[in-house]
Amino acid sequence: MSASHPESDVECQHQDSKMKALIEKAKTIERRVTDFKNDAVSAGLINQARMLDLFIIDLQDNMADSKEKMNDIEIEFGLDGSTRQPDVSGRKPPKSSGDLHDYHDYFSFKKEFELYVAAKRVSIQDKVNVLKHTCLQGTARNTSREFDTLDEIWGNLRLTFGNPRILFTAKVEDNRKLGSCH
Numbered sequence: 001m002s003a004s005h006p007e008s009d010v011e012c013q014h015q016d017s018k019m020k021a022l023i024e025k026a027k028t029i030e031r032r033v034t035d036f037k038n039d040a041v042s043a044g045l046i047n048q049a050r051m052l053d054l055f056i057i058d059l060q061d062n063m064a065d066s067k068e069k070m071n072d073i074e075i076e077f078g079l080d081g082s083t084r085q086p087d088v089s090g091r092k093p094p095k096s097s098g099d100l101h102d103y104h105d106y107f108s109f110k111k112e113f114e115l116y117v118a119a120k121r122v123s124i125q126d127k128v129n130v131l132k133h134t135c136l137q138g139t140a141r142n143t144s145r146e147f148d149t150l151d152e153i154w155g156n157l158r159l160t161f162g163n164p165r166i167l168f169t170a171k172v173e174d175n176r177k178l179g180s181c182h
Helices: 009-042 044-075 106-119 123-133 139-145 150-161 162-176
Strands: none
Touching: 009 044, 106 123, 106 150, 123 139, 123 150, 139 150
């Protein structure tokens, strides 16, 4: 009962439906094999009953593994039935335009964004939408417009705004502007 990892919420929901149908079929098979095993025991066919019992155990293990994997995927996509939109302790979504003098440089912005969305149990697509339409502004929003996945967006932002040398130089300049401490 293995399947490929879905790439979107829709694929996840489709895979979940297929997995539930497969598990129902497996339960039907389990009931039938249990009946055969009981018949084998009644007929004194102990070795055959043991083989059927091992098959049942293997089938149950596979069903449990499949359910656990599907549950993990549903949680990842925010589709596990407990999706909620809590007040994130009054935390507002971080904003960034990519400007060197923003409060958030690329690295601190990414960290703040990940903390923000981690506190919300939202789907991957919702994370993309929050990032593109709420958090990114100005140049950062414009350069990310054409990308559709978190990996693509973060890759673009890192390439465009995440050069550590440039960020370090900008921080040094900002600190020089503060003047010396007397």
